[in-house]
Amino acid sequence: MVEAHKDPVVAIFGASSGMAFAVAQIYAQKHARLFLIARDKQKLSQMERDLRARGASEVQTLVADLGSASGARAATELLRQRVPELDVVLIASGVLGDTDQLLNDAQACEQLFNVNVQAPLAISNTILPLLLQQKKGVLALFSSVAGDRGRASNFIYGASKAAVTAYASGLRARLRDSGVQVLTIKPGIVATAMTAHLPRGPLSANPNAVARRIVKAIEQRADTLYVPGFWRWVMFVITHLPEFIFKRLRF
Numbered sequence: 001m002v003e004a005h006k007d008p009v010v011a012i013f014g015a016s017s018g019m020a021f022a023v024a025q026i027y028a029q030k031h032a033r034l035f036l037i038a039r040d041k042q043k044l045s046q047m048e049r050d051l052r053a054r055g056a057s058e059v060q061t062l063v064a065d066l067g068s069a070s071g072a073r074a075a076t077e078l079l080r081q082r083v084p085e086l087d088v089v090l091i092a093s094g095v096l097g098d099t100d101q102l103l104n105d106a107q108a109c110e111q112l113f114n115v116n117v118q119a120p121l122a123i124s125n126t127i128l129p130l131l132l133q134q135k136k137g138v139l140a141l142f143s144s145v146a147g148d149r150g151r152a153s154n155f156i157y158g159a160s161k162a163a164v165t166a167y168a169s170g171l172r173a174r175l176r177d178s179g180v181q182v183l184t185i186k187p188g189i190v191a192t193a194m195t196a197h198l199p200r201g202p203l204s205a206n207p208n209a210v211a212r213r214i215v216k217a218i219e220q221r222a223d224t225l226y227v228p229g230f231w232r233w234v235m236f237v238i239t240h241l242p243e244f245i246f247k248r249l250r251f
């Protein structure tokens with residue numbers, strides 16, 4: 001649990017993500033000390049101004065490409081030099097990709113796994129010693145409902161998120177008695193830049209509403225967050241469909 005008497009210290013990797021920035025805005029209102037890591041300097045400056053205006057007690061930015069394990073590790077080591085302690089580490093960077101293109105472009109496929117898997121695992125593995133030393137803190141990783149079962153339309157992205165889900169699940173079990181909590185965030189469809197090319201249907205959630213649920217899950221030290229919540233039941237049905245039915249569904 002974040003201690004009530006001091007400003008929470010929050011680090012966000014992929015801070016320019018629509019959902020992550022909405023989370024940062026909530027923490028700014030709680031007077032948090034924010035450490036933002038993203039690859040776009042201009043976006044970082046705009047975010048810094050916004051978050052200071054909202055009440056953040058401190059905002060530090062770090063420009064880093066999180067498209068490789070080595071880049072992610074280097075950024076995390078730089079962060080470690082700047083922060084004495086951390087209450088929350090949120091790893092949000094990710095790419096969706098286009099399945100047809102990914103099937104025909106080995107480099108794009110490798111890059112998707114670099115951003116969605118290699119980098120988040122490198123960040124997590126590099127920050128863990130600090131969290132373990134503190135015996136507290138929440139490590140929150142963005143997975144996706146897409147990681148629960150590979151669907152015909154987006155199974156390569158889904159495979160990358162399944163890796164994150166499995167990693168977070170195992171790490172959570174391993175850290176059970178350490179004081180460090182691992183949260184797996186599994187959003188459904190959220191209206192951010194990532195889904196801007198898709199029609200905004202009734203299932204498309206607002207990033208601010210999603211961010212409120214994420215902050216609550218962090219405060220409650222939850223294990224897994226399906227967000228919006230109905231996705232837990234949708235995915236329960238989808239993961240229990242027999243394969244001979246599931247493979248006929250073209251979605």
Ligand SMILES: NC(=O)c1ccc[n+]([C@@H]2O[C@H](COP(=O)([O-])OP(=O)(O)OC[C@H]3O[C@@H](n4cnc5c(N)ncnc54)[C@H](OP(=O)(O)O)[C@@H]3O)[C@@H](O)[C@H]2O)c1
Nearest residue numbers: 016017018019065066067093094142144187189190192194
């Ligand atoms: N939106 C959805 O429907 C949805 C559903 C389930 C899960 N998710 C997951 O939720 C997380 C947040 O996504 P979002 O919806 O908020 O999408 P978003 O707004 O498109 O954010 C994606 C973030 O990843 C960053 N990024 C991508 N490649 C990077 C790289 N090489 N180095 C550094 N940063 C990089 C982007 O940076 P730039 O700003 O510089 O491009 C951006 O900040 C992602 O992990 C995503 O897979 C999203």
